[in-house]
Amino acid sequence: MKVDKVIASATTILPLRLKDMSYSVGKTRLLDGIDLTVNAGRRLIVMGPNGAGKSLFLRLCHGLIAPTSGSISWQAQGPRPAAQTMVLQRPVLLRRSVRANLNYPLALAGYARIAREEMVHKTLTRFGLIPLAERPARLLSGGEQQRLALARAWTMRPQVLFLDEPSAALDPSATRAIEDLIGQFSDEGITIVMTSHDLFQARRLAQDVAFLHRGRLIEHGPAARFFDAPQTPEARDFLGGELIW
Numbered sequence: 001m002k003v004d005k006v007i008a009s010a011t012t013i014l015p016l017r018l019k020d021m022s023y024s025v026g027k028t029r030l031l032d033g034i035d036l037t038v039n040a041g042r043r044l045i046v047m048g049p050n051g052a053g054k055s056l057f058l059r060l061c062h063g064l065i066a067p068t069s070g071s072i073s074w075q076a077q078g079p080r081p082a083a084q085t086m087v088l089q090r091p092v093l094l095r096r097s098v099r100a101n102l103n104y105p106l107a108l109a110g111y112a113r114i115a116r117e118e119m120v121h122k123t124l125t126r127f128g129l130i131p132l133a134e135r136p137a138r139l140l141s142g143g144e145q146q147r148l149a150l151a152r153a154w155t156m157r158p159q160v161l162f163l164d165e166p167s168a169a170l171d172p173s174a175t176r177a178i179e180d181l182i183g184q185f186s187d188e189g190i191t192i193v194m195t196s197h198d199l200f201q202a203r204r205l206a207q208d209v210a211f212l213h214r215g216r217l218i219e220h221g222p223a224a225r226f227f228d229a230p231q232t233p234e235a236r237d238f239l240g241g242e243l244i245w
């Protein structure tokens with residue numbers, strides 16, 4: 001079957017529903033009673049001061065860790081392992097070439113060699129990685145590594161992409177390039193859930209905002225409402241640059 005047909009036939013795994021979801025370590029409750037639904041096709045930016053629980057939130061949604069109480073459930077199980085995937089701020093790349101980094105997860109997912117070659121070539125072309133294809137991935141610049149990580153995620157055609165501060169370590173032009181890619185993914189229908197501490201970036205990218213403060217979700221809704229008329233003093237202080245944690 002052609003790759004694009006596989007994508008078209010995919011069952012939708014969204015919405016993702018969090019119900020009274022908490023996460024504790026020992027007696028410390030790090031995320032507390034979160035109710036939230038992630039709907040298909042949206043760009044949700046998770047904001048909040050340092051230590052608010054943004055990264056934990058993403059890791060729980062992605063399934064890297066399990067809630068201690070409450071639930072996190074997908075509408076349906078994905079047909080493939082990477083129907084939802086996550087890209088970290090410092091992506092974990094294999095000590096191999098760029099091409100091999102793109103090929104590897106496809107092989108793990110069971111795609112045949114011919115299909116893999118077609119998919120890897122498409123991806124290298126689309127992400128401008130042809131000139132870097134045979135370079136060792138770990139020797140790429142930070143911006144190039146992040147581009148490769150996004151390309152690798154895209155190769156698996158996820159329905160949902162979790163991004164943890166994807167441009168935190170990058171300069172402004174690399175940041176712009178990553179934001180452009182995120183915008184393109186979104187235009188293709190990939191649902192984006194991303195943490196960012198950068199207010200300007202959040203304004204550029206967010207359609208919806210989830211605002212966490214000390215492990216609680218205290219605002220969630222359309223980005224315009226959050227930025228123009230925040231409902232809580234904590235969000236107002238955060239937007240004014242006065243709330244650090």
Ligand SMILES: Nc1ncnc2c1ncn2[C@@H]1O[C@H](COP(=O)(O)OP(=O)(O)OP(=O)(O)O)[C@@H](O)[C@H]1O
Nearest residue numbers: 025030048049050051052053054055056057195197
């Ligand atoms: N395994 C753990 N054990 C104990 N505390 C933890 C653990 N993981 C995270 N924490 C704490 O939970 C809180 C939330 O961490 P998290 O990394 O999610 O914050 P964040 O909002 O992403 O912060 P930042 O913007 O600084 O990256 C922090 O106070 C952190 O120290």
